Amino acid sequence: MNIYIIGSGIVGLTIGIKIKKKIKGSKVTILEKEESSIKHGSGRNSGIIHSGVYYPSETLKAKLCIDGAKQLKNYVKNRKLWIDECGKILIPTNDISYKNLDLLINRAKENNIETNLISKYETIKLEPNINPNFDKAMYIPFTSVVNPKEVMNSLLKDFLKLEGKIYYNEEVLNIESEANKIKTKKNYFNFDYLINSSGLHSDRIARSAGLKFNYSFLPFKGKYWKIKKKYKLSKLVYPVPDLNFPFLGVHTVHNKNNEVFLGPTSTPVFGRESYKFLENFKLTEIKELLPSFLIKILKNQNNLRNLALRELKMLTKSGLIKEIKKLIKNVDKEDLFFYEEKTGIRSQIFDNTSKNLINDFVVKKYRNNQIHILNAVSPAFTASFAFADYIIKEMNIN
Numbered sequence: 001m002n003i004y005i006i007g008s009g010i011v012g013l014t015i016g017i018k019i020k021k022k023i024k025g026s027k028v029t030i031l032e033k034e035e036s037s038i039k040h041g042s043g044r045n046s047g048i049i050h051s052g053v054y055y056p057s058e059t060l061k062a063k064l065c066i067d068g069a070k071q072l073k074n075y076v077k078n079r080k081l082w083i084d085e086c087g088k089i090l091i092p093t094n095d096i097s098y099k100n101l102d103l104l105i106n107r108a109k110e111n112n113i114e115t116n117l118i119s120k121y122e123t124i125k126l127e128p129n130i131n132p133n134f135d136k137a138m139y140i141p142f143t144s145v146v147n148p149k150e151v152m153n154s155l156l157k158d159f160l161k162l163e164g165k166i167y168y169n170e171e172v173l174n175i176e177s178e179a180n181k182i183k184t185k186k187n188y189f190n191f192d193y194l195i196n197s198s199g200l201h202s203d204r205i206a207r208s209a210g211l212k213f214n215y216s217f218l219p220f221k222g223k224y225w226k227i228k229k230k231y232k233l234s235k236l237v238y239p240v241p242d243l244n245f246p247f248l249g250v251h252t253v254h255n256k257n258n259e260v261f262l263g264p265t266s267t268p269v270f271g272r273e274s275y276k277f278l279e280n281f282k283l284t285e286i287k288e289l290l291p292s293f294l295i296k297i298l299k300n301q302n303n304l305r306n307l308a309l310r311e312l313k314m315l316t317k318s319g320l321i322k323e324i325k326k327l328i329k330n331v332d333k334e335d336l337f338f339y340e341e342k343t344g345i346r347s348q349i350f351d352n353t354s355k356n357l358i359n360d361f362v363v364k365k366y367r368n369n370q371i372h373i374l375n376a377v378s379p380a381f382t383a384s385f386a387f388a389d390y391i392i393k394e395m396n397i398n
Contacts, residue, residue: 001026001397004182004191006172007198008032008207009042010148011376013155015195020162028164031184033201035169038271041199042381044344045148045223046253046264048236048381049073051088051140057110060361065379066111068386069142075385076146079154082256088143088236089118089127091251093136093326097240100189101138104240108140116176120168127235128379130304131329143236147256148381172198174208177367195391197371200272200347205267207374211364215349216292217376218357219272222264224342225320229335231260232299237327245307246348246359249322250314261339262324263342266346267311268293276341292350301355349375361387 052065085327092098108115116139123137182189238251247266270289273280313319362375
């Protein structure tokens with residue numbers, strides 16, 4: 001069977017690996033528009049292995065995150081890659097997030113995730129640089145950090161060892177579903193089965209295949225800042241998020257070298273790959289995205305106007321540091337510099353029927369031989385191994 005996957009991010013790679021292992025005689029080819037597999041979301045990822053505590057138990061996110069996190073941890077350890085099983089502290093930053101603590105505790109119980117409700121004293125003892133403003137917080141021991149590029153490079157080697165093929169610089173233009181053909185800028189490819197895991201371009205490719213859906217694409221840019229001075233954090237520190245949105249808020253993350261980063265923000269962006277101002281400027285994308293955003297913000301659909309105003313304040317160091325000081329202490333705006341390498345774009349979709357940002361993974365089958373992954377936002381990196389299992393089950397190929 002000739003199986004093609006569009007997109008070689010972590011979801012595409014893990015699907016390719018598991019298909020090669022589980023479907024005998026399968027020929028798996030990944031088409032990637034870039035010159036490498038780490039140019040976009042998977043390479044710019046924070047590298048955090050999430051526990052799944054945020055997600056209602058009936059959601060695909062909860063099911064795949066919890067299973068995927070265990071599989072990813074096992075993979076990293078078996079391959080002897082770097083991992084810091086440091087745990088995460090969630091602290092309330094306002095009255096609303098304080099009330100959300102109880103909701104998260106209940107979700108943790110439903111999802112069988114170990115959490116500890118800790119006092120202000122215990123919070124500071126766990127992480128001396130934390131700045132709690134309320135009398136309790138949540139500690140999640142399972143949460144860990146890995147090096148996303150190291151993980152990606154290891155997966156790439158595994159896929160190639162299994163005789164999978166990757167063609168780089170093959171940008172997919174459209175899918176000719178009747179003929180089972182993929183048209184790229186340079187070639188045509190014939191497929192028996194197609195999996196679209198192209199992230200920032202998944203909706204466009206799905207529509208070109210003929211798939212109908214009532215979603216619109218709303219990308220958000222996430223920026224990170226790095227603390228310049230020597231600064232020690234032994235735990236990840238997160239705010240208790242506003243659960244009405246699929247964003248976790250600005251938080252801390254660190255790497256193997258104990259460098260500490262703060263982010264990401266979540267500001268609207270009017271280009272699918274506009275990591276820098278006017279980078280990859282495409283008039284067609286601006287015409288598509290700008291009016292869509294403006295209508296939703298003006299009508300305040302899903303409270304998007306308030307979200308946009310909140311996030312815009314954090315475009316400056318002064319606005320960002322105000323939020324950061326709700327989490328940690330001993331950091332001032334002079335200690336921060338913008339870290340461009342981690343800037344990412346979230347391939348978020350909006351449900352035009354319910355008028356809400358979709359806060360779950362969205363996978364659509366089409367014509368019995370296509371699967372389109374339309375919403376693979378966070379925690380897709382964590383969930384990737386379980387995501388691959390789910391896709392193979394949906395393929396229903398013996």
